[in-house]
Amino acid sequence: MTAQSLQGRLLVATPSLADPNFSHAVVYLLEHSGEGAIGIVVNRPSDVDVADALPQWEPLASRPRVMFVGGPVQPEAVVGLGSSRGPLEHLQEVSEGVAVVDLRGDPLALISDVAEFRLFVGYAGWGEGQLEVEIGKGGWFVVEARPEDVFSQDPEDLWVAVLARQGGVWRTISKNPSLN
Numbered sequence: 001m002t003a004q005s006l007q008g009r010l011l012v013a014t015p016s017l018a019d020p021n022f023s024h025a026v027v028y029l030l031e032h033s034g035e036g037a038i039g040i041v042v043n044r045p046s047d048v049d050v051a052d053a054l055p056q057w058e059p060l061a062s063r064p065r066v067m068f069v070g071g072p073v074q075p076e077a078v079v080g081l082g083s084s085r086g087p088l089e090h091l092q093e094v095s096e097g098v099a100v101v102d103l104r105g106d107p108l109a110l111i112s113d114v115a116e117f118r119l120f121v122g123y124a125g126w127g128e129g130q131l132e133v134e135i136g137k138g139g140w141f142v143v144e145a146r147p148e149d150v151f152s153q154d155p156e157d158l159w160v161a162v163l164a165r166q167g168g169v170w171r172t173i174s175k176n177p178s179l180n
Contacts (some may be wrong), residue, residue: 042149049067060114083116141166
């Protein structure tokens with residue numbers, strides 16, 4: 001059983017994490033319980049424009065306006081994350097400033113209420129106890145998330161930026177060219 005939920009926090013891949021799917025990954029955790037965890041890799045922009053993949057959502061998309069690779073699980077699934085200016089019926093809050101957007105809704109109905117918006121294909125998933133084992137083996141740093149992490153306009157540099165703001169040895173890791 002999970003002692004404390006990590007929902008709404010970031011997993012930052014350590015240099016020792018061997019899985020190539022998560023090299024330098026920053027994962028925002030959507031759910032975390034004793035049954036497992038679901039997260040979205042937030043720093044992997046793809047080459048696919050939102051306008052080409054889901055044109056109805058393009059007016060809401062934050063820069064860069066591309067689809068992001070959210071993880072290796074169900075790459076055909078699309079997840080929308082948004083930051084709202086208040087509670088809305090088509091949003092399920094994950095943490096303060098970040099919510100899952102119901103993509104079955106009308107994007108135009110949300111345009112004045114959603115401050116930031118991003119689309120992800122696929123997600124990262126862990127079974128019961130799996131994430132805790134990976135954290136225990138030093139595969140992930142667990143840090144507080146900021147809404148601007150999820151919607152960063154410079155996602156390729158997010159791994160370095162998140163580690164650098166932690167200070168101490170983490171800052172050293174972020175500045176070591178052999179590790180980033």
